Amino acid sequence: MPSPKRFTDDFNELDTDVDFLRLDELELYELELFKDENVDGTSERCPFCNATLPILMSDRLKSASELIKQGKIPASEFCFIHFAEISVTSDGVANNYPSVINFEELPDRIHKLKNNLLEIIDGTADSYYRNCALKYYKKNGRKSASPLGLLNRFEELRAGYYGTKGALIISDVLMKLFLNTHILTSENTAPLKPADYMMEVLIPETAMRLIYEDIGGDGSLETARKILVSSSNFGDWVHNDGDV
Known part of the structure; x- marks a missing residue:
C-alpha cells in the first residue's frame, strides 16, 4: 500500500478545481466597478456615507439596496456592504484569490x-x-x-x-x-x-x-x-x- 503524500512531495499534479480570475477579467471588472457616475448623472448613492455606488452590483449588493429602500436594514449596515463590495472584493480579484x-x-x-x-x-x-x-x-x-x-x-x-x-x-x-x-x-x-x-x-x-x-x-x-x-x-x- 503506497504511503500517503507528505508536504515535502510535489503537488503540481493535484487538480483542486479552483477558479482564479485572469488579469483581463480584472481590468474589465475594475472598469465597470469604479465608474463614478452614470452618463446621465443618476448614479445611486449610499444613504450613510453618500459615496457613489458601483454600476455593476453583485446580487448581494442589489439585495441590500432593495432592503435599505424598504427600511429593513440600517443605513450603516448597507454602507458596510457596499464598502466591502468595492474594497474587499476588488482587492481580492487584484490578488488573484479564487472567486x-x-x-x-x-x-x-x-x-x-x-x-x-x-x-x-x-x-x-x-x-x-x-x-x-x-x-x-x-x-x-x-x-x-x-x-x-x-x-x-x-x-x-x-x-x-x-x-x-x-x-x-x-x-x-x-x-x-x-x-x-x-x-x-x-x-x-x-x-x-x-x-x-x-x-x-x-x-x-x-x-x-x-x-x-x-x-x-x-x-x-x-x-x-x-x-x-x-x-x-x-x-x-x-x-x-x-x-x-
Whole structure:
C-alpha cells in the first residue's frame, strides 16, 4: 500500500478545481466597478456615507439596496456592504484569490490530510498554529480561550479565501475525524481543550494546507499561511454562509 503524500512531495499534479480570475477579467471588472457616475448623472448613492455606488452590483449588493429602500436594514449596515463590495472584493480579484471554489470536493480533500494532521496532534510534525497557541496560553492562561482572547487572534484563525463557508466544512469534517472518534483528548491537546485545539490549531492548519495545494505546492507552507491571512477578508465576504 503506497504511503500517503507528505508536504515535502510535489503537488503540481493535484487538480483542486479552483477558479482564479485572469488579469483581463480584472481590468474589465475594475472598469465597470469604479465608474463614478452614470452618463446621465443618476448614479445611486449610499444613504450613510453618500459615496457613489458601483454600476455593476453583485446580487448581494442589489439585495441590500432593495432592503435599505424598504427600511429593513440600517443605513450603516448597507454602507458596510457596499464598502466591502468595492474594497474587499476588488482587492481580492487584484490578488488573484479564487472567486469560485468547488466546496463539494472539500471533505475528500480534508480526509486526505488526515495523516499530516495526526502528525501535528502527535507532536511529530512542526505546527505554526500549535506553537502560537501554546505560546499564547503560556502567557495568558485560561483567558486565552475567552471571546476576547480569541478576538486578539482573529486574523490568524480564519480560513483564508475559503471563508466562513469553507471554515464550517473544515470544522464539520475535523469534528468527525478527531473529536467524535476521541483522537483528540485532554492529554494530547493540553493546555488547550480538545475543541479549542481543533479550532485554534487544526482548522487553520487545514486551511493553510488546502491553499498550499491550490498554489501547486509552490513556495512553502509559510507562503500559504501568508495568503491565508491576507485573503481572509475576501473569503469571509465572497465565500460566506449568510444571505446578505
